[in-house]
Amino acid sequence: MAEFLVVGFDKEDDADRVLTELNRLQSEYLIDLEDAVIAIRDPEGKVRIKQSVSLTSYGAATGGLRGAMWGTLIGLLFLNPLAGFALGGAVGAGSGALAGNMIDYGINDDLIKSIGETLKPGTSALFLLIRKAQPEKILARLSDFKGHVIRSSLSSEQEEKLKDALSNAAQPVA
Template identity: 60%
Template sequence: MSDLIVVGFSDTEVADRALTKMVSLSKEHLVELEDAVIVVRNAEGKIHIKQSVNLTALGATSGLVTGGLWGALVGLLFLNPLAGFAIGGALGAGTGALSGSLSDYGIDDDFIKSLSETIPNDSSALFLLLRKFQPEKVLQELEDSDFKGKVLRTSLSPEQEQKLQDALSKTTAVGTTL
């Protein structure tokens, strides 16, 4: 079962740095990221959502490869595998991009949009969907970093949520909010 963690930051750039840290922790096999989304609300109140997985591009790429291979095989039957590869690749890329843009993976987009409406101007939030993680080591890494955040939502147990909030607020004053 995956765990959802949403952390708000009082700066527009901290969520990017926090995601970079989580990616480096995933390379060390301390966390396994299923999905990650960054939401930034600028000074004018405009919300920008940055998905970590571009499903349209991913679908187009896999469709190109699959369609190209099938097109080349069919093209062999008609003694023109290059034309089959080109036609099959183009059709595969188009259908892959369409299916990627219509699919929803990981964190629900409606949930992201509704929660992003609650963050203040000139701030950001990091949405993480973790398959598994090593809590003690990840919390130690967060305590050693300069991320000053507030846990907004989580599916963790109350004890784990409190430990996470303590790790994120180690360097902040008590009672600091976004």
């Protein structure tokens, strides 16, 4: 079962920095992210959403490959496989991109927008859907970032550990 977590940050670029670190941790097999989304509320109050998985480009790529394959096979029937490859690839890429744009994968977009609207201008939030993780090692690596938990499906004990790690972020030395 995946865990859901939303962490708010006081700066616009902090969520990006944490996601970059989490991607590094994912390459070290310390965390397995199913989905990650960043919501940024700029100083004018406009909310921007940055998806970590672009389903439009994924749909275009897979649709293009399938379309090219089927186009080639159908083109063989009409003795023109090259035209079938080109036409099938173009139609497949277009329909795949359209389908990818319409799919809502992972974290619900309406939830992201509603929480994004509650952010103060000039802040950001990181939405995470985590398949599995090694919390002790991750918390040690994220202790440099200062944030606050907005919403989570973690147990009370896990949420307290996370809050402690985020609130004990490196304080400036006087």
